[in-house]
Amino acid sequence: MRHRSLFTISTTAVAVGALTLSACGSRDDSGGDSGGGDKTVVIGLDAPLSGDLSALGAGIKNSADLAVKVANKNNEVDGVKFKLESLDDQGQAGTGQQNATKLVGNQEVYGVVGPLNSHVGESMQKVLGNANLVQVSPANTAPQLTQGAKWQSGDKVRGFESYFRTCATDDVQGPFAAQYLYNEKKFKKAYIIDDKKTYGAGLAGTFTTEFKKLGGKVVGTDHVNPDDRDFSAVATKVAKSGADFVYIGSEYPTAAPLSAQIKKAGATFPTVGGDALYSAEYIKLHKKKSEGDMATSVGAPLETLDTAKEFMKNYKAQGYKLPYEAYGGYSYDSTWAIIQAIKAVAEEGDGLPDDVDEAREKIAKAVQSVKFSGVTGEVAFDKFGDTTNKQLSVYEVKGGDHKAVKTGTFGES
Structure with a gap:
């Protein structure tokens, strides 16, 4: 050998x-x-x-x-x-x-x-x-x-x-989404929700920090129980907030019904989230109300x-x-x-x-x-054990499917 x-x-x-x-x-x-x-x-x-x-x-x-x-x-x-x-x-x-x-x-x-x-x-x-x-x-x-x-x-x-x-990791995924929404979609006002879990809270935190740094305004924040499915009280607050979008730090079983209820309450703006929303299951659970929603995910x-x-x-x-x-x-x-x-x-x-x-x-x-x-x-792996591949993508629901609208790395123009 x-x-x-x-x-x-x-x-x-x-x-x-x-x-x-x-x-x-x-x-x-x-x-x-x-x-x-x-x-x-x-x-x-x-x-x-x-x-x-x-x-x-x-x-x-x-x-x-x-x-x-x-x-x-x-x-x-x-x-x-x-x-x-x-x-x-x-x-x-x-x-x-x-x-x-x-x-x-x-x-x-x-x-x-x-x-x-x-x-x-x-x-x-x-x-x-x-x-x-x-x-x-x-x-x-x-x-x-x-x-x-x-x-x-x-x-x-x-x-x-x-x-x-x-x-x-989320230290680049959250900011990558913030840059896209602020610089390219021209969204200036965000409502931020997370489920208090390690992933959801952490991702919402890195997104919020970068969004504020860019000049964005957070018009409201909330936490939800990931096991709940009735979000009517929060949904009403979000719909009336004047936000350009709602960012949900959670996974699709929570985010899909939450987003659907926000839109049912009268919101006409999109839901945005991380890689745990990038799934056909999100669209399926959301039924017909997910059009225009966005999710970042790892890689190209x-x-x-x-x-x-x-x-x-x-x-x-x-x-x-x-x-x-x-x-x-x-x-x-x-x-x-x-x-x-x-x-x-x-x-x-x-x-x-x-x-x-x-x-x-x-x-x-x-x-x-x-x-x-x-x-x-x-x-390959760096000294922390993290991947050296920092590529990320933004997906938007179009015609009932997630379509890639941007791929790059955090910090790129």
């Missing part, structure tokens, strides 16, 4: 070039037959596979499953067959923490993909970090997960060397990327029942990052170390230096 340093991993074009997979075969979590004599390596996955956010969770799971299938099909790591173990956190922090403990206890698990929700990610970090079990999230966007609680003051401290993510639209063509083709060929949604490409790349780190460790030592703790620690360190051309573009 080839030998190389763990700290100079370069697998350019590996992910995209490896995306050749027959549509035949089973679609269970095994990723294919393990084969005689091959070592089974389990990649754990945590996401909301049931409940209100299950559409996003399914996209994450299916895309990770596809990465595992491709790795096995192409014998990506000599002597290793990968298996995906998917656990349902239902969008609950406590359940995510329990799942993290379960994955740590499985001696065949060498890496974890997920979760979707930032507050769930926070609950898992310490459990996985104490075991040196690498975690790569395709969807956690709260800055504090990698940069610490004081990140806003510039005092950035990475709390867990084993935690990474392939998606851009996959259909515009040459690197994503094989992924989209193979995802369709596998016959998954639900679409890959906003985080599918990022889930594939998260899984592939773990696979490439495992490959580097195996090649460095002529196979993975027999000691599980040693193997996990080496794999977690190896992820830091992973670099490859992925579905979503160039995949």
Whole structure:
């Protein structure tokens, strides 16, 4: 086998070039037959596979499953067959923490993909970090997960060397939306609502700071309970506020009915939110009142990327029942990052170390230096474990679908 340093991993074009997979075969979590004599390596996955956010969770799971299938099909790591173990956190922090403990206890698990929700990610970090079990999230966007609680003051401290993510964070997503609305849509007055959760409150906060900095005015603020579905009192206040738009820091199960009720109360202005509103489920729940609403999301639209063509083709060929949604490409790349780190460790030592703790620690360190051309573009991580790909997009609901209206990075003119 080839030998190389763990700290100079370069697998350019590996992910995209490896995306050749027959549509035949089973679609269970095994990723294919393990084969005689091959070592089974389990990649754990945590996401909301049931409940209100299950559409996003399914996209994450299916895309990770596809990465595992491709790795096995192409014998990506000599002597290793990968298996995906998917656990349902239902969008609950406590359940995510329990799942993290379960994955740590499985001696065949060498890496974890997920979760979707930032507050769930926070609950898992310490459990996985104490075991040196690498975690790569395709969807956690709260800055504090990698940069610490004081990140806003510039005092950035990475709390867990084993935690990474392939998606851009809210410290750029919120301001990116603010710049678009203020500079390009010429919206000057905002009503801000959040659900007090890690993701929603954090995103609304970064949006508000930038919007005010640009000269925008916040005409009102409110907090809602994400479990509520009757928002009539808040909706009336927003509709009468004189705002140019309402910004909702929450997820689509809350934001869709809230926005619909705001419009029912008489508002003629759009709802704007973050990546958790960029889903066909938002439009479906909102019914006919979502036209003109906007959402930012991480990265460029996959259909515009040459690197994503094989992924989209193979995802369709596998016959998954639900679409890959906003985080599918990022889930594939998260899984592939773990696979490439495992490959580097195996090649460095002529196979993975027999000691599980040693193997996990080496794999977690190896992820830091992973670099490859992925579905979503160039995949690499900075000193905090954050993606170096800072692209973002704004989508507007037009004709019953989300259409990209701007793609760029925060700070671009």
